[in-house]
Structures are given as C-alpha cells and as structure tokens.
Amino acid sequence: MKKLTFLYVTLFLAILSSCSNDDSDDLIDFSVTFNTATISTTETETTTEITLNFSRAATEAGTITVSYSGENATYGTDFSTAPAGNAGSISIPVSVGDLNTSITLTKILDPVEGTTKSVTFALDGFDNTDWMNGSLTSSTVSFSPIAALNGIIDLENGGSNMPNQVYFDFSSGVQTAVKRDTWELAFYNGTENRVYLNSSLLVSAAELEGITDLLSVTETTDLSSPLELNTLDPMTFQPTTVTVNTVSDLLQGLPVGYFQYGDIQENIVFTDSGAGELEGTAFAEVSTTASENNVYIIGLGNAIPTEAAEPGSINTTGDHRGFMKVRILSDGNSYTIQYADLEETTNFSEVTVSKNDSYILSAFSLTEGQPVSVEPAKDSWDINFSGVFSYYGSQGPLFAGLTYSDYAVHNTLGGVGLYQVTTYERDSEGVVTEFDVPSYANFARGDVDESSFIYDDRTVIGSGWRDAFGGTLRDDRYYVLKDAANNYYKLMFTAYVSNEGVRGNAQFTYERL
Structure with a gap:
C-alpha cells in the first residue's frame, strides 16, 4: 500500500510540474472589437476610457476610423474626445506591436435631472484592407448609471506572475485591479x-x-x-x-x-x-x-x-x-x-x-x-478574479495547503449567486455525452434556473474553466450570474492565455439576460 501511495504521489507531482504550449507561426486575422457594448458613468466621473481590443498584436501600422453620435449630447458642448473628433468621426492611430487602443471621452455637462444623455461610438473603417470588424462593432457611453448589456473583458491579472487580483462588476462593466501583496x-x-x-x-x-x-x-x-x-x-x-x-x-x-x-x-x-x-x-x-x-x-x-x-x-x-x-x-x-x-x-x-x-x-x-483600499464598494463588484487562491483541503487522498492559479470567486457575502451550466461530458475513454441544455449562444432569460444559484460557496468557477495540464480552455461549460440588484448575466471564458501564449491574460464574454 505504501508503494502504491508513493507512486500515486509521484505521478501527482509530475503532473503538477508539467505544462504544455502549442505555438503556431501562422497569424490569425487582425480584427478590432469594442470591449463592451455599454459603459455606465456616474456624476463624479469626468473621463471614461472606451477600449478597442485587437485579436492579435499589430504587425503593421495603420488607422482605425470610429464614428460617433450623441443622444442629447453635442460635441464640444456636452463632451469631447481624445483623439479629437471632427464632424462625427475620430481617427485612431495603431502602431506595430499594439494589442489595443482607446478613446478618452471627457464629460463637459451632465444631463439635466430626469433626462438621458449618451454617446455611441461605432467602427467605421480601416486604412488597411486586411483589417476587419470583430464581434462588438459599437459601444455606448451613458452619462448616468445603467446596467451593461454585454462585453468582452480582457482581465488585468498582469501576466505569468499574476501580480493583480481583479474585481469585476457586470452592471457597470468595470474591472478594478489591485496588487495582491498590498494587504494581509x-x-x-x-x-x-x-x-x-x-x-x-x-x-x-x-x-x-x-x-x-x-x-x-x-x-x-x-x-x-x-x-x-x-x-x-x-x-x-x-x-x-x-x-x-x-x-x-x-x-x-x-x-x-x-x-x-x-x-x-x-x-x-x-x-x-x-x-x-x-x-x-x-x-x-x-x-x-x-x-x-x-x-x-x-x-x-x-x-x-x-x-x-x-x-x-x-x-x-x-x-x-x-x-x-x-x-x-x-x-x-x-x-x-x-x-x-x-x-x-x-x-x-x-x-x-x-x-x-x-x-x-x-x-x-x-x-x-x-x-x-482593495475591494470596491459592496454593490460594485460581482466576481474577483484573484489569479492565485489558497486554502487547506484535500487533493485526492492528501490533506495539505493547496494553491491554485487562474482562479475566480464570486461575491457570496454581497448576495451574488452563480451556477455552472455543463453542455457535455467526456469520459476516460473519450466518449462524449451531450446534455439537454441550451448552448451559450442560445441561453436566454427563460432558461435561468433560480434553484441552481449558489450563494454559500464562492468557488463555483474556481479554476475549472481551464485545463492547466493540457494548457487549454474548457469549452464544455459556461456560467449564469445573478447580482445583488437582480440583474441576470451569462458568461463564458474565451481565452486562457494571451496571443503570445502568456498565462495571466484570460478573457471572458458576458451578456445581460
């Protein structure tokens, strides 16, 4: 029995120390997408960043043209932008090596009480004919708080050392990154x-x-x-x-x-x-x-x-x-x-x-x-992508202090509920069993199961969304979240590493139901 235990542990340690990396010299298409469809601001916020993400690092310089239109908002009177706008259009330069770019909107006048004010930005072309639109082609900035509709979020955990823990609020689409060694x-x-x-x-x-x-x-x-x-x-x-x-x-x-x-x-x-x-x-x-x-x-x-x-x-x-x-x-x-x-x-x-x-x-x-200052206000975050997570527990037959990477927890103390939807299962022989559940794309508000929300265990997502041993993203699951204000969202991880294969650069997509 001791020999078997030793062999089990040796194999376990060997797996833990292993990693894989699939590199390719072939470049994927260069596409541009807004990272969120809606951006909510408060009265105290005077500037807002509108981020455009690239599918890979730019291999040549170019220019992105973005159009804008305002609802009860006039350029120069109610808002301004950097780069500056001209007749409803903004030209944004892209340099070789860039992974993203942004527009800074500055609010000049807040809306009168009882009225709304917003600016919508939309992709309007590229000077490089090989560039193309991504999944989100427009983004609307509201001058007052609104619940975000959807977004694609590149988490700011900071790379393979995962120096940051990141708090994310679905209703505002805002992530807050904090160095994880600033507190005990x-x-x-x-x-x-x-x-x-x-x-x-x-x-x-x-x-x-x-x-x-x-x-x-x-x-x-x-x-x-x-x-x-x-x-x-x-x-x-x-x-x-x-x-x-x-x-x-x-x-x-x-x-x-x-x-x-x-x-x-x-x-x-x-x-x-x-x-x-x-x-x-x-x-x-x-x-x-x-x-x-x-x-x-x-x-x-x-x-x-x-x-x-x-x-x-x-x-x-x-x-x-x-x-x-x-x-x-x-x-x-x-x-x-x-x-x-x-x-x-x-x-x-x-x-x-x-x-x-x-x-x-x-x-x-x-x-x-x-x-x-670490956590945002209690009603201003739903998930903490802690990057690293530790506790004392079991790993197989062993009890020890365990450490995980690429980890996410939801705000159970703040009344946030979450559950996992599993679309299929593959057994040890490779046989796939598909479950009678909607795909992520087809999942709608009517598919929400209120009884499945988990409010007393923050580790539902954990690190299960990726396969660290295989170095791959799991495509057999997505998650449903209910925030403390009773907004419902679905989310699914869409990247495990950066385009260069660097860990600590995960990405997920979400949509309000």
Whole structure:
C-alpha cells in the first residue's frame, strides 16, 4: 500500500510540474472589437476610457476610423474626445506591436435631472484592407448609471506572475485591479466581527490558545498544550503526524503548501475555508470582551516573483515573507489591531479601523501598518478574479495547503449567486455525452434556473474553466450570474492565455439576460 501511495504521489507531482504550449507561426486575422457594448458613468466621473481590443498584436501600422453620435449630447458642448473628433468621426492611430487602443471621452455637462444623455461610438473603417470588424462593432457611453448589456473583458491579472487580483462588476462593466501583496488581513463590516486572510497571497494564521499577552510571545514560547497535527513526510510524501510544543515548532507548518500542518477533524486549520463563509475563517469570531481574544501568529504569505515564466507556465509564488504576531479586539463598531514582529518584546503597534457599511471587507497591511483600499464598494463588484487562491483541503487522498492559479470567486457575502451550466461530458475513454441544455449562444432569460444559484460557496468557477495540464480552455461549460440588484448575466471564458501564449491574460464574454 505504501508503494502504491508513493507512486500515486509521484505521478501527482509530475503532473503538477508539467505544462504544455502549442505555438503556431501562422497569424490569425487582425480584427478590432469594442470591449463592451455599454459603459455606465456616474456624476463624479469626468473621463471614461472606451477600449478597442485587437485579436492579435499589430504587425503593421495603420488607422482605425470610429464614428460617433450623441443622444442629447453635442460635441464640444456636452463632451469631447481624445483623439479629437471632427464632424462625427475620430481617427485612431495603431502602431506595430499594439494589442489595443482607446478613446478618452471627457464629460463637459451632465444631463439635466430626469433626462438621458449618451454617446455611441461605432467602427467605421480601416486604412488597411486586411483589417476587419470583430464581434462588438459599437459601444455606448451613458452619462448616468445603467446596467451593461454585454462585453468582452480582457482581465488585468498582469501576466505569468499574476501580480493583480481583479474585481469585476457586470452592471457597470468595470474591472478594478489591485496588487495582491498590498494587504494581509481584511475585516468584515457586517454585524459579526470576522477577520479574513488574503488567500491570493497565501496568508495563514494560527491561534495561540489561552495566550492574550502579545509581547510575551516569541519563537521559544510554549503552547498552552501540545498539538498533534497532520502533515506529509517530505521524503516519502506519505501522511504523518508531528507534535507541536512551541511557537517555533508551529512555524515549520504554518506556510501554505503541501507540508502545511492541520487537522480538519479537530477543526485546526490555518487558512480560511475555500467556500468563504463567515464561519470558515481561520480567526475565531472577535469577541467584544477583550480577555477572550487570543494572540495569533500570521504567516505573511509569499512574495510575488518578478521573473516571468516561460509561455504557457506560471511563476506566482516567491519566497516566504515571514511571520508577525497579531491580536484583534473589537467593540462591535470597530476593530483594534495590535501587531508586532515575532521577536519584539517591548512595544507593539496599534491601529483602530472603524466598520464601513459601504464595503463588505476593509483591508489592512501589516507590513505597512495601515488600512488599504482593495475591494470596491459592496454593490460594485460581482466576481474577483484573484489569479492565485489558497486554502487547506484535500487533493485526492492528501490533506495539505493547496494553491491554485487562474482562479475566480464570486461575491457570496454581497448576495451574488452563480451556477455552472455543463453542455457535455467526456469520459476516460473519450466518449462524449451531450446534455439537454441550451448552448451559450442560445441561453436566454427563460432558461435561468433560480434553484441552481449558489450563494454559500464562492468557488463555483474556481479554476475549472481551464485545463492547466493540457494548457487549454474548457469549452464544455459556461456560467449564469445573478447580482445583488437582480440583474441576470451569462458568461463564458474565451481565452486562457494571451496571443503570445502568456498565462495571466484570460478573457471572458458576458451578456445581460
């Protein structure tokens, strides 16, 4: 049995380390498409980018002509553009190597209350006869908020290191990119006092049961009682147990990885749950009675590498960023964060962060010692394309700290529901079974199954939309989403890598139902 387990694990590791890359010297057609059909703006936004994406990098220079027309909007009076418009037309230069271009619209006058104002841009020709229109040939900018109709989104995860996590809001068509190493902890702004970890950075946390004096903790500190924890033997990769007596012992198994310590049966887990529910945080609920809140050791996660990976591969996990000790207090309306370096015994830092009902979570950087802006407002994002995602769980027969790439989660804490539609299944013999469901193109509002929406597990999309081992995009599934304002959308991934084969450049298309 041990030999079989070892062979299984060896094969498993070999698969994990493998990648494939299908390159071709043949250029695809050069087409131009707007990345979204509608763009919504607010009163406070004075400028808006209208993006045109290319099917591949331009191999020769040229010019795109875009026409525009306004509804209750006159050029020079209500709006202007860069490049400048002339008699209803804009000429946009394209240079060799460009993957996209854009028009900047500047609002001069907002609409009078009770009226609408918008500008529609449309592809109107190219000076290169080999260029052609893509799937979206027009885009309308509304001067006031509207629900977006559809779009093609190139995610800004930043390439093979996946340095950014991206929040996307379907109703506005807006994505917000944030460096994933700008924060470690996030505080829940609802009625419960909960602390979340930055799973995209592989942050972990371990409670020191019965220890409330932050400055008394160092690596040599004894735990209140020994822990028997599970891990994997680094030589045989077979399950084994370790006895943890001190903080120093604990540090060996705190970083997220295959050798992370834990015991799911005893509810000893040093990451948040994959599903993301309030009760699944590594931190216990913060008590308003200070004496009930213990010290935690925080694994600060892994640095973002700067060296790009080979095409088709990823390089997302750098050196471990070390450890800090933290104690969180709360009065129900705010959180007080006490923190220090692990070996500090004289002074600790303390910062109070008030709850803000406009946001689900408020992020905090332990390394910078201050709150940071990460999540958009709670009603302004539906999906987080985190790029990297980690939690403690099972992979086959093994329990370990798992890390995934190309990952997406939906905003379950914000009331967003989502489910997957599977169009066919291929078994191990290659036999295909097609299911009696509409294709993505034919799926309409009447096909929505309200009972299928999942509101308590954020990982429905996860990384299942692509085949990392085969280096391909899965074409057997798409997704249906219902946002908190009861708008319905369908979405399907349309690219796994860039035109040059670089990971961290995914693309999806969506449409409001």
